Amino acid sequence: xxxxxxxxxxxxxxxxxxxxxxxxxxxxxxxxxxxxxxxxxxxxxxxxxxxxxxxxxxxxxxxxxxxxxxxxxxxxxxxxxxxxxxxxxxxxxxxxxxxxxxxxxxxxxxxxxxxxxxxxxxxxxxxxxxxxxxxxxxxxxxxxxxxxxxxxxxxxxxxxxxxxxxxxxxxxxxxxxxxxxxxxxxxxxxxxxxxxxxxxxxxxxxxxxxxxxxxxxxxxxxxxxxxxxxxxxxxxxxxxxxxxxxxxxxxxxxxxxxxxxxxxxxxxxxxxxxxxxxxxxxxxxxxxxxxxxxxxxxxxxxxxxxxxxxxxxxxxxxxxxxxxxxxxxxxxxxxxxxxxxxxxxxxxxxxxxxxxxxxxxxxx
Amino acid sequence: xxxxxxxxxxxxxxxxxxxxxxxxxxxxxxxxxxxxxxxxxxxxxxxxxxxxxxxxxxxxxxxxxxxxxxxxxxxxxxxxxxxxxxxxxxxxxxxxxxxxxxxxxxxxxxxxxxxxxxxxxxxxxxxxxxxxxxxxxxxxxxxxxxxxxxxxxxxxxxxxxxxxxxxxxxxxxxxxxxxxxxxxxxxxxxxxxxxxxxxxxxxxxxxxxxxxxxxxxxxxxxxxxxxxxxxxxxxxxxxxxxxxxxxxxxxxxxxxxxxxxxxxxxxxxxxxxxxxxxxxxxxxxxxxxxxxxxxxxxxxxxxxxxxxxxxxxxxxxxxxxxxxxxxxxxxxxxxxxxxxxxxxxxxxxxxxxxxxxxxxxxxx
Numbered sequence: 001x002x003x004x005x006x007x008x009x010x011x012x013x014x015x016x017x018x019x020x021x022x023x024x025x026x027x028x029x030x031x032x033x034x035x036x037x038x039x040x041x042x043x044x045x046x047x048x049x050x051x052x053x054x055x056x057x058x059x060x061x062x063x064x065x066x067x068x069x070x071x072x073x074x075x076x077x078x079x080x081x082x083x084x085x086x087x088x089x090x091x092x093x094x095x096x097x098x099x100x101x102x103x104x105x106x107x108x109x110x111x112x113x114x115x116x117x118x119x120x121x122x123x124x125x126x127x128x129x130x131x132x133x134x135x136x137x138x139x140x141x142x143x144x145x146x147x148x149x150x151x152x153x154x155x156x157x158x159x160x161x162x163x164x165x166x167x168x169x170x171x172x173x174x175x176x177x178x179x180x181x182x183x184x185x186x187x188x189x190x191x192x193x194x195x196x197x198x199x200x201x202x203x204x205x206x207x208x209x210x211x212x213x214x215x216x217x218x219x220x221x222x223x224x225x226x227x228x229x230x231x232x233x234x235x236x237x238x239x240x241x242x243x244x245x246x247x248x249x250x251x252x253x254x255x256x257x258x259x260x261x262x263x264x265x266x267x268x269x270x271x272x273x274x275x276x277x278x279x280x281x282x283x284x285x286x287x288x289x290x291x292x293x294x295x296x297x298x299x300x301x302x303x304x305x306x307x308x309x310x311x312x313x314x315x316x317x318x319x320x321x322x323x324x325x326x327x328x329x330x331x332x333x334x335x336x337x338x339x340x341x342x343x344x345x346x347x348x349x350x351x352x353x354x355x356x357x358x359x360x361x362x363x364x
Numbered sequence: 365x366x367x368x369x370x371x372x373x374x375x376x377x378x379x380x381x382x383x384x385x386x387x388x389x390x391x392x393x394x395x396x397x398x399x400x401x402x403x404x405x406x407x408x409x410x411x412x413x414x415x416x417x418x419x420x421x422x423x424x425x426x427x428x429x430x431x432x433x434x435x436x437x438x439x440x441x442x443x444x445x446x447x448x449x450x451x452x453x454x455x456x457x458x459x460x461x462x463x464x465x466x467x468x469x470x471x472x473x474x475x476x477x478x479x480x481x482x483x484x485x486x487x488x489x490x491x492x493x494x495x496x497x498x499x500x501x502x503x504x505x506x507x508x509x510x511x512x513x514x515x516x517x518x519x520x521x522x523x524x525x526x527x528x529x530x531x532x533x534x535x536x537x538x539x540x541x542x543x544x545x546x547x548x549x550x551x552x553x554x555x556x557x558x559x560x561x562x563x564x565x566x567x568x569x570x571x572x573x574x575x576x577x578x579x580x581x582x583x584x585x586x587x588x589x590x591x592x593x594x595x596x597x598x599x600x601x602x603x604x605x606x607x608x609x610x611x612x613x614x615x616x617x618x619x620x621x622x623x624x625x626x627x628x629x630x631x632x633x634x635x636x637x638x639x640x641x642x643x644x645x646x647x648x649x650x651x652x653x654x655x656x657x658x659x660x661x662x663x664x665x666x667x668x669x670x671x672x673x674x675x676x677x678x679x680x681x682x683x684x685x686x687x688x689x690x691x692x693x694x695x696x697x698x699x700x701x702x703x704x705x706x707x708x709x710x711x712x713x714x715x716x717x718x719x720x721x722x723x724x725x726x727x728x
Contacts, residue, residue, distance in 0.1 A: 041403070
């Protein structure tokens with residue numbers, strides 16, 4: 001039984017590592033010859049929109065999925081005409097445009113920050129009048145890891161936003177004075193069954209996810225239920241299959257949806273060691289119409305991304321409870337090269353290990 | 365950093381799955397074109413004693429190991445002259461001959477059942493006089509999973525042993541009225557540091573490992589320490605590096621060594637989910653001079669081998685706490701096709717899940 005994956009990055013790599021024990025085989029479609037999946041599975045190296053290659057890729061697949069949400073929708077739709085593709089193309093589409101995404105949340109009654117689309121240079125300042133200051137101006141499409149974003153505190157800052165962000169359609173968003181950012185990881189099977197992981201607390205650096213704590217500390221049951229309710233609306237609206245991540249701003253017991261990712265997600269990496277079933281295994285189970293696995297946490301986990309440079313491997317492996325995950329990628333500033341999850345049943349021990357880890361990362 | 369592995373069976377497969385997250389790459393040398401590692405790593409397909417192929421295999425390896433203890437010692441020695449090979453060839457040698465192995469245990473003061481080597485047909489009955497009845501007659505070499513063994517209860521049964529077992533040198537062993545069989549998994553790093561997993565209780569069927577419970581129920585601290593002491597003697601005597609398994613018969617608080625395996629071992633598969641660090645990761649850490657990982661158990665685990673046929677995958681994945689591991693091997697009677705580990709913090713829940721699993725396996 002072969003699973004096809006569009007994209008051969010670290011998410012694809014971790015899908016394969018979770019899927020081999022289930023007896024699955026993998027085939028990746030990926031333009032790069034240096035992809036993290038290159039050493040451990042079959043690759044078809046070509047652009048995503050090469051239809052002839054997509055047909056070769058689809059040949060004999062039990063199911064296909066994607067690990068990269070900027071896959072062209074046309075390519076995904078073409079693939080979906082040959083083989084079952086999950087999550088559905090509609091989810092990909094909704095998540096690729098920040099304006100459509102916000103509108104989609106609103107239609108489902110999921111609160112979001114105020115927002116306003118911008119189609120031309122002259123529309124920027126009027127849009128800011130609607131959202132207020134400070135605001136974040138984002139490109140509508142192709143943004144990830146904080147790329148394609150600009151913070152503006154006053155009208156003067158906004159003058160060049162159109163140019164700076166590449167003269168593409170933009171979205172102006174109210175900047176929320178949130179208490180913290182949390183994310184929910186949800187999974188829905190082909191039979192409509194759903195399961196939810198405990199909420200995760202996320203910390204960013206330079207616009208990229210840097211550290212996640214799971215389960216999110218001091219998280220009330222009602223907050224968990226609120227997040228699950230919102231995620232359930234998205235899953236049902238899209239007749240979704242697979243893992244879905246939604247990032248929220250938490251403010252005074254409310255959750256405002258920031259964005260969603262129709263795939264396994266960086267804020268769910270802790271589930272490999274920290275949950276009964278990992279997000280990767282559950283994504284595969286969902287797509288293959290297998291029963292979903294238990295999403296309960298095992299103790300507490302902290303996940304820290306390794307960005308740009310790697311700390312000493314010996315040092316990291318010497319930290320109690322630390323699990324190293326390297327993606328076999330060449331080092332480059334701002335690039336996610338790996339992550340470390342520390343899992344422990346003892347919160348004090350977890351904190352001690354985290355301190356050690358952070359000091360090794362900082363000295364790298 | 366490439367790790368070379370002699371043998372491409374399920375143990376090699378699980379080594380690779382544990383090693384990819386550490387950023388390692390893998391190369392397997394394996395005669396079969398249907399090996400479980402074929403889909404997830406580079407293969408060199410050739411016989412183990414092909415020196416030219418061994419040289420190609422060794423090229424660029426950081427370290428080599430083996431996952432199959434019947435690798436020819438000459439091949440291992442040739443490989444070790446090109447690249448660091450762990451565990452040491454002496455361990456391979458000691459474990460390949462049941463008589464040498466027992467003598468080796470005895471020299472280290474580790475108790476064993478009574479035993480007596482047999483070199484010719486006429487020596488069988490005199491040897492049995494030394495061990496007493498019932499006894500087990502085993503081929504000295506190339507035995508595994510209960511193959512090459514014969515139980516004799518009286519002299520008349522012994523007459524044809526020489527012929528039945530292929531006219532090879534034999535070992536006659538006293539059959540022990542043991543209470544249970546347990547195994548210890550030990551690991552020693554290149555710096556001489558050692559770590560030990562909790563003792564495992566093993567149950568066999570048709571001479572093959574069928575079910576392991578870890579940690580072994582009702583296991584005293586003194587029994588654990590006794591097993592660790594014996595394992596430590598073997599590790600030190602061989603200047604061992606990597607994971608070592610020793611199987612013991614437990615009788616009245618004593619441990620009698622049955623056999624050892626200088627490699628990762630079936631009775632350690634539970635460590636993937638059930639221990640802080642798996643035996644596979646620790647074997648790799650040891651060989652690469654990385655710090656050893658924590659060997660403590662997380663809750664309780666039961667591992668059940670899937671032999672000959674596979675139960676329904678959906679049914680197994682629906683069992684609370686069950687983790688499926690398939691080896692991507694064609695089904696054949698008596699063949700290990702996979703295993704299931706059930707892990708839980710609650711012994712009652714564990715038993716309920718085990719009952720479900722066994723009923724699915726029996727109806728397969």
